[in-house]
Amino acid sequence: xxxxxxxxxxxxxxxxxxxxxxxxxxxxxxxxxxxxxxxxxxxxxxxxxxxxxxxxxxxxxxxxxxxxxxxxxxxxxxxxxxxxxxxxxxxxxxxxxxxxxxxxxxxxxxxxxxxxxxxxxxxxxxxxxxxxxxxxxxxxxxxxxxxxxxxxxxxxxxxxxxxxxxxxxxxxxxxxxxxxxxxxxxxxxxxxxxxxxxxxxxxxxxxxxxxxxxxxxxxxxxxxxxxxxxxxxxxxxxxxxxxxxxxxxxxxxxxxxxxxxxxxxxxxxxxxxxxxxxxxxxxxxxxxxxxxxxxxxxxxxxxxxxxxxxxxxxxx
Amino acid sequence: xxxxxxxxxxxxxxxxxxxxxxxxxxxxxxxxxxxxxxxxxxxxxxxxxxxxxxxxxxxxxxxxxxxxxxxxxxxxxxxxxxxxxxxxxxxxxxxxxxxxxxxxxxxxxxxxxxxxxxxxxxxxxxxxxxxxxxxxxxxxxxxxxxxxxxxxxxxxxxxxxxxxxxxxxxxxxxxxxxxxxxxxxxxxxxxxxxxxxxxxxxxxxxxxxxxxxxxxxxxxxxxxxxxxxxxxxxxxxxxxxxxxxxxxxxxxxxxxxxxxxxxxxxxxxxxxxxxxxxxxxxxxxxxxxxxxxxxxxxxxxxxxxxxxxxxxxxxxxxxxxxxxxxxxxxxxxxxxxxxxxxxxxxxxxxxxxxxxxxxxxxxxxxxxxxxxxxxxxxxxxxxxxxxxxxxxxxxxxxxxxxxxxxxxxxxxxxxxxxxxxxxxxxxxxxxxxxxxxxxxxxxxxxxxxxxxxxxxxxxxxxxxxxxxxxxxxxxxxxxxxxxxxxxxxxxxxxxxxxxxxxxxxxxxxxxxxxxxxxxxxxxxxxxxxxxxxxxxxxxxxxxxxxx
Numbered sequence: 001x002x003x004x005x006x007x008x009x010x011x012x013x014x015x016x017x018x019x020x021x022x023x024x025x026x027x028x029x030x031x032x033x034x035x036x037x038x039x040x041x042x043x044x045x046x047x048x049x050x051x052x053x054x055x056x057x058x059x060x061x062x063x064x065x066x067x068x069x070x071x072x073x074x075x076x077x078x079x080x081x082x083x084x085x086x087x088x089x090x091x092x093x094x095x096x097x098x099x100x101x102x103x104x105x106x107x108x109x110x111x112x113x114x115x116x117x118x119x120x121x122x123x124x125x126x127x128x129x130x131x132x133x134x135x136x137x138x139x140x141x142x143x144x145x146x147x148x149x150x151x152x153x154x155x156x157x158x159x160x161x162x163x164x165x166x167x168x169x170x171x172x173x174x175x176x177x178x179x180x181x182x183x184x185x186x187x188x189x190x191x192x193x194x195x196x197x198x199x200x201x202x203x204x205x206x207x208x209x210x211x212x213x214x215x216x217x218x219x220x221x222x223x224x225x226x227x228x229x230x231x232x233x234x235x236x237x238x239x240x241x242x243x244x245x246x247x248x249x250x251x252x253x254x255x256x257x258x259x260x261x262x263x264x265x266x267x268x269x270x271x272x273x274x275x276x277x278x279x280x281x282x283x284x285x286x287x288x289x290x291x292x293x294x295x296x297x298x299x300x301x302x303x304x305x306x307x308x309x310x311x312x313x314x315x316x
Numbered sequence: 317x318x319x320x321x322x323x324x325x326x327x328x329x330x331x332x333x334x335x336x337x338x339x340x341x342x343x344x345x346x347x348x349x350x351x352x353x354x355x356x357x358x359x360x361x362x363x364x365x366x367x368x369x370x371x372x373x374x375x376x377x378x379x380x381x382x383x384x385x386x387x388x389x390x391x392x393x394x395x396x397x398x399x400x401x402x403x404x405x406x407x408x409x410x411x412x413x414x415x416x417x418x419x420x421x422x423x424x425x426x427x428x429x430x431x432x433x434x435x436x437x438x439x440x441x442x443x444x445x446x447x448x449x450x451x452x453x454x455x456x457x458x459x460x461x462x463x464x465x466x467x468x469x470x471x472x473x474x475x476x477x478x479x480x481x482x483x484x485x486x487x488x489x490x491x492x493x494x495x496x497x498x499x500x501x502x503x504x505x506x507x508x509x510x511x512x513x514x515x516x517x518x519x520x521x522x523x524x525x526x527x528x529x530x531x532x533x534x535x536x537x538x539x540x541x542x543x544x545x546x547x548x549x550x551x552x553x554x555x556x557x558x559x560x561x562x563x564x565x566x567x568x569x570x571x572x573x574x575x576x577x578x579x580x581x582x583x584x585x586x587x588x589x590x591x592x593x594x595x596x597x598x599x600x601x602x603x604x605x606x607x608x609x610x611x612x613x614x615x616x617x618x619x620x621x622x623x624x625x626x627x628x629x630x631x632x633x634x635x636x637x638x639x640x641x642x643x644x645x646x647x648x649x650x651x652x653x654x655x656x657x658x659x660x661x662x663x664x665x666x667x668x669x670x671x672x673x674x675x676x677x678x679x680x681x682x683x684x685x686x687x688x689x690x691x692x693x694x695x696x697x698x699x700x701x702x703x704x705x706x707x708x709x710x711x712x713x714x715x716x717x718x719x720x721x722x723x724x725x726x727x728x729x730x731x732x733x734x735x736x737x738x739x740x741x742x743x744x745x746x747x748x749x750x751x752x753x754x755x756x757x758x759x760x761x762x763x764x765x766x767x768x769x770x771x772x773x774x775x776x777x778x779x780x781x782x783x784x785x786x787x788x789x790x791x792x793x794x795x796x797x798x799x800x801x802x803x804x805x806x807x808x809x810x811x812x813x814x815x816x817x818x819x820x821x822x823x824x825x826x827x828x829x830x831x832x833x834x835x836x837x838x839x840x841x842x843x844x845x846x847x848x849x850x851x852x853x854x855x856x857x858x859x860x861x862x863x
Contacts, residue, residue: 196589202639206643276674310778
């Protein structure tokens with residue numbers, strides 16, 4: 001009796017069978033399978049049918065298409081994200097993926113276009129769609145106010161986009177900076193005055209009028225005028241503006257590692273100072289502050305003889 | 317010689333010497349060195365007038381003459397000096413300094429010399445003694461020897477110097493200012509193209525021995541008219557005192573050094589404290605005569621010497637002095653530097669650096685008053701960090717972007733800030749170029765100096781305008797004063813006096829008062845702007861010397 005080998009053959013013309021088989025393979029290899037693996041498993045499968053099956057799985061959103069150095073990789077997508085994308089088409093998924101990759105820095109719409117090669121109108125439609133589904137959000141960048149970067153909905157935007165402690169809702173908080181400026185200056189000034197009144201030897205006087213950036217930082221934190229937590233670097237930028245105002249001078253000294261407030265073995269010391277001259281003579285005259293100084297000459301419409309600024313100043 | 321300087325010189329000459337001298341002076345300033353014929357031809361004045369104007373200018377040192385460019389045979393050329401004429405603005409400051417240092421006598425000596433230009437010692441002493449006697453109580457007179465001693469002191473500290481003897485240019489040239497008393501002749505001196513500086517003569521500061529004994533004469537009332545007439549001309553005194561031909565002039569450079577030292581001392585007092593400024597004052601006083609005017613820093617002084625020379629009222633202990641000196645050296649302004657370790661530490665005062673710091677503070681103060689403290693912040697930021705992009709300026713200064721942009725553009729339009737382009741590509745495409753903002757201290761200082769000159773000229777013109785407006789009123793008040801004075805002398809009754817006084821109505825009196833107030837304000841403003849001019853000029857000259 002001749003044995004008829006009954007081979008349980010997968011009916012290769014049945015696409016569903018093919019798809020299931022591919023899915024099983026994916027589950028076997030969670031990091032992804034290549035074309036080669038599928039071919040080894042089902043050697044009789046024609047490339048066309050294989051491609052059709054893979055495309056079907058991709059469009060259903062059950063498979064992820066990745067590329068590595070060897071070639072294309074197929075990976076099973078986990079079910080949760082699959083449910084999210086239900087009802088979206090390929091392009092949306094692509095865009096979503098690009099945005100996801102950008103992390104918390106966000107990505108600009110033009111960059112999305114470059115990466116996905118989709119036309120601008122399509123991109124805009126997709127972005128609006130995704131926004132309405134609450135999957136992504138737009139964050140206004142502080143550097144260029146018209147530019148919007150997109151990132152995933154639940155991510156915290158990075159500091160470089162929002163501008164850090166000085167910006168709230170993309171607006172530079174100038175009053176906040178001013179208040180901090182004045183507070184730091186008052187602190188340093190009172191320290192300098194206390195040192196001057198102490199009438200000790202001049203070296204001690206000068207050293208006690210200095211304050212490290214750490215001390216100023218502690219003082220400002222204790223004052224509690226800031227809603228946002230300020231780091232020592234932030235305080236140092238404020239103190240730098242005081243230097244540019246000419247009210248404060250800074251020296252750097254070497255400090256032992258480990259002392260409070262030292263960075264890389266140095267400490268910055270700040271001290272309130274006075275200006276070295278009184279306001280100069282030129283600005284005590286109306287000509288020194290005159291906005292039309294260059295147009296003024298004798299015999300012209302604006303001249304010293306009929307200058308209204310001078311008349312007001314003389315009658316003052 | 318910029319247009320503003322020429323305008324200011326013209327105004328100063330007109331006020332002090334009259335319109336004819338102004339015409340000749342401005343012509344010389346604009347056209348450079350010229351000989352007599354050309355001046356006469358181009359100004360259109362008569363020979364006499366031109367000669368007299370040149371005499372006045374040479375007498376005051378505003379003009380010098382030298383042989384012509386074409387060689388020894390060509391007619392002499394006259395050259396006006398813009399700097400010297402601008403010094404006229406500073407006369408009140410010189411007189412005030414002399415008063416603080418040497419009292420009333422010194423003040424009057426300097427005033428005499430500034431008015432006359434060049435005079436001999438004897439004539440100065442006599443005139444000053446007479447003036448002092450005038451103001452003293454009845455019966456007291458001023459002794460000549462007191463005035464002479466003050467004069468000698470002024471010479472010793474180099475505030476006065478001898479005029480350099482001028483070479484005789486040739487007998488036939490009658491237009492050479494041999495009429496003025498400023499030419500004692502060293503016969504046939506070699507002709508040199510540049511006039512010798514006063515300091516190149518060894519006897520520059522030597523007081524001549526002269527016989528001058530007597531006391532000041534009090535003026536009697538009857539001699540009033542006579543005195544007024546001869547006050548303008550130098551008195552032709554028949555007596556000789558053994559110092560003929562030796563003429564003296566004020567040494568402006570020495571006064572300038574003094575002003576510079578004063579400014580440095582007050583800057584140290586503002587920045588640190590009184591004691592430090594006293595130490596710096598002592599150091600500067602010790603190096604007064606040993607340091608050359610153009611030196612970068614004073615000669616090194618050891619801490620021991622400084623300790624010995626401190627004024628005894630200060631009572632500082634030696635270690636405390638050392639601490640103060642260390643603090644001065646460590647200060648970021650770098651007024652004082654350490655030059656060595658011998659003798660307890662050798663210290664110098666960094667003059668050029670101090671001037672640069674003072675000029676920088678002046679620029680910052682101008683920007684602050686003109687544009688506000690935020691613009692001043694940007695200005696100081698750019699001075700420190702040299703070149704910055706717009707974004708960096710906004711970040712460092714912590715000013716919102718829009719406002720920072722506005723302020724930067726305003727400063728740029730006023731030329732206080734410059735733009736430096738750094739291209740990335742050979743075609744200077746704007747999108748591919750870096751634009752950096754920068755501040756150059758020296759060109760900005762020069763520009764501000766010219767603004768100062770223009771400001772002073774404006775103030776002078778306004779003063780002349782106000783005087784002209786009220787000319788009628790001023791003349792009336794002068795007439796009434798003259799009538800009053802004559803009535804008082806001839807012993808009139810009080811009713812007549814009040815009658816005359818009432819000829820000026822109350823509103824007119826008020827007008828006169830306002831006028832006086834205005835004129836005083838304008839005068840004091842001129843002096844204040846002159847302080848700025850002095851600082852900026854010293855700074856610019858110091859950079860010239862070192863470059």
